[in-house]
Amino acid sequence: MKNYFYRIWNSLEKLESNIAFYPTIISLFGLLFAFFMIYLESKGVSKYLIEHAPILVVNNTETARVLLTTFIAGLISIMVFSFSLVMILLNQASSNFSPRVLPGLISNRRHQIILGIYNSTLLYCIFTLVSITPNGDKYQMPGFSVLLGIIFMTESLGAFIYFIHSISQEIQVNTIMDKIFRKSKARLEKLVEAEKHIDTDFEDSSDWKSIMANTTGYMQDVSLKSLAGLAEEHNLKIAIVPIKGAYILKGIPVLKYKGEPNEEMDDEEDLETKLINAITFSNNELIEDNYILAFKQITEIALKAMSPGINDPGTCINAIDYLTELFALRMTKKDNSYYFNDDKKAVIHIKTVSFEELLYNVMAAMRNYCKHDIIVVQKLFIMFQYLLQQNNVLNENYKEAIIKEVINLKKDALNNHNNEADIKTIEDYISKLRHVNPSEYTFET
Numbered sequence: 222m223k224n225y226f227y228r229i230w231n232s233l234e235k236l237e238s239n240i241a242f243y244p245t246i247i248s249l250f251g252l253l254f255a256f257f258m259i260y261l262e263s264k265g266v267s268k269y270l271i272e273h274a275p276i277l278v279v280n281n282t283e284t285a286r287v288l289l290t291t292f293i294a295g296l297i298s299i300m301v302f303s304f305s306l307v308m309i310l311l312n313q314a315s316s317n318f319s320p321r322v323l324p325g326l327i328s329n330r331r332h333q334i335i336l337g338i339y340n341s342t343l344l345y346c347i348f349t350l351v352s353i354t355p356n357g358d359k360y361q362m363p364g365f366s367v368l369l370g371i372i373f374m375t376e377s378l379g380a381f382i383y384f385i386h387s388i389s390q391e392i393q394v395n396t397i398m399d400k401i402f403r404k405s406k407a408r409l410e411k412l413v414e415a416e417k418h419i420d421t422d423f424e425d426s427s428d429w430k431s432i433m434a435n436t437t438g439y440m441q442d443v444s445l446k447s448l449a450g451l452a453e454e455h456n457l458k459i460a461i462v463p464i465k466g467a468y469i470l471k472g473i474p475v476l477k478y479k480g481e482p483n484e485e486m487d488d489e490e491d492l493e494t495k496l497i498n499a500i501t502f503s504n505n506e507l508i509e510d511n512y513i514l515a516f517k518q519i520t521e522i523a524l525k526a527m528s529p530g531i532n533d534p535g536t537c538i539n540a541i542d543y544l545t546e547l548f549a550l551r552m553t554k555k556d557n558s559y560y561f562n563d564d565k566k567a568v569i570h571i572k573t574v575s576f577e578e579l580l581y582n583v584m585a586a587m588r589n590y591c592k593h594d595i596i597v598v599q600k601l602f603i604m605f606q607y608l609l610q611q612n613n614v615l616n617e618n619y620k621e622a623i624i625k626e627v628i629n630l631k632k633d634a635l636n637n638h639n640n641e642a643d644i645k646t647i648e649d650y651i652s653k654l655r656h657v658n659p660s661e662y663t664f665e666t
Contacts, residue, residue: 240307243333244340251341255348258366262352267364278364282353285367289350292374296343299381303336306388318394318522331387335380342373394526394536398519402543405515409550412512412558426460426570429477432493434469438502441466441511445560445569447499452568455492456480460570466511475500512547513574519543520583527590527597537591538600544583545604551576552614577622584626592633595643601630602650609657627654 270278279285349366390396440463448459457480463469476496481489523540526533556576560569584601591597605627609620634647 240333243330244337247334247337248340248344251344252348254341255345255366258345258363258369259348259352262363262366267362267366270365277368279367279371280362280364282362285353285362285364286350288367289346289370292346292370293343293350296339296346296374296377299377300336300339300343303339303381303384306384307332310388310392313392314397318397318525329391332384332391335384335387338377338380342370342377345373346370394522395539398522398540398543401515401518402547405512405547406550408512408515409547409554413550413554424458424479426458426477426479429458429460429479431462431474432476432478432497433472434475434502435471435497436502437469437471439466440464440469440475440500440502442501443571444499444501445571448496448569449560451492451495451499452478458568458570459496461572464513464572464574466513469502513579516544516547516579516583519547520586524586524590527594534594534597537594537597541587541597541600541604545607548580548604548608549611551579552608552611552619556616576616576619577625580622580626584629588630588633592630592637595634595638595646598630598634599646599650602627602647602654605630606650606654606657609654627651 267278267280271280279288349363349370352363352366443461443465451457452459457478459479460477462474462477469475478496519540523537523544525531526536526540554576556573558571558573559567560571561567587601591601605623608623614620631647631651635644638644638647
């Protein structure tokens with residue numbers, strides 16, 4: 222039962238990133254509130270207010286109909302305009318920055334809430350208008366409900382003004398990169414904090430039983446609590462084979478485990494089914510689940526900025542600033558990750574991208590697109606200088622990986638610059654790096 226609870230909770234968390242999630246919830250509240258007001262009107266709330274507080278009631282049928290009809294038409298126009306702006310934002314972000322940033326923009330909670338306010342007010346006005354029905358030679362007049370409709374419409378106009386302001390900010394590349402950076406930094410800090418004061422060796426899992434993927438898609442998330450619960454019930458040790466965020470093909474191993482199922486509870490097939498159900502496959506990737514995606518997104522924004530069609534080195538330099546801080550934070554994290562039970566015993570080995578591999582993947586792309594621009598090359602050398610000066614590095618191999626990338630960048634930069642001033646600039650930065658370089662490593666090619 223606990224495992225099913227974890228899966229349901231994880232599914233709800235994924236739904237939150239859908240652009241229709243909050244609009245649907247808020248619209249449902251608007252619809253229910255409309256029916257609630259219809260019920261109160263049937264009990265005579267407007268009649269009571271006319272006698273005791275007439276200022277709170279719209280008591281003219283034609284005025285009420287005109288107001289509600291105008292509100293409905295206006296809200297439809299506002300919604301069309303707002304959704305058009307969202308589509309323009311997504312199209313521009315995909316064209317100018319990277320298609321990978323789209324899930325983060327779509328999951329913007331503020332925009333979802335604003336669209337929900339529009340739709341809930343629209344539904345409320347529609348059902349309030351329908352509730353104005355003839356009663357003999359008179360009309361049943363929901364005067365108080367109409368006043369609430371005016372208040373809700375005013376709120377929608379305020380939300381529309383805020384939406385215009387927000388969308389103009391969200392479309393800026395610095396805002397997009399800053400949001401990516403903050404999400405990734407929060408995720409990394411959480412992982413680093415969880416690893417503090419914990420050191421362990423996990424036994425080799427090469428001969429353990431393998432569980433194959435039963436579907437294809439990105440391995441978006443793993444319910445570690447669910448796997449840990451199964452490990453405790455059956456006295457297992459578990460290893461997650463692919464790296465989180467990797468694209469999984471059906472039939473390749475995704476989990477390995479050591480131990481036998483508790484026959485009183487499950488047979489082997491049932492156990493393997495429960496284990497594989499702890500993994501969430503999806504066609505989308507979220508930074509909140511995988512900090513590596515932030516490195517990919519920021520790198521792709523930098524590369525797009527350096528393309529001939531965009532030609533924006535300033536954005537590339539800003540992207541390197543964000544990458545510098547993320548790499549410095551990544552250097553405080555171990556290459557191996559584990560999940561520990563309540564007894565501080567490692568029960569799950571989580572495969573992660575090593576620092577060396579992460580740095581190489583980023584720099585391989587950056588060197589290819591930026592090696593001809595001496596300003597960007599200087600910025601990359603400054604990044605390496607800052608990383609080599611870090612004192613809270615968990616593994617000295619991290620600095621060795623940095624030295625390798627300095628040498629690679631030096632080779633590509635010298636091969637693409639013939640100007641004596643540019644060559645001197647490159648050599649000067651190499652000289653500066655020698656002063657912060659650990660003595661056991663060299664920059665010589």
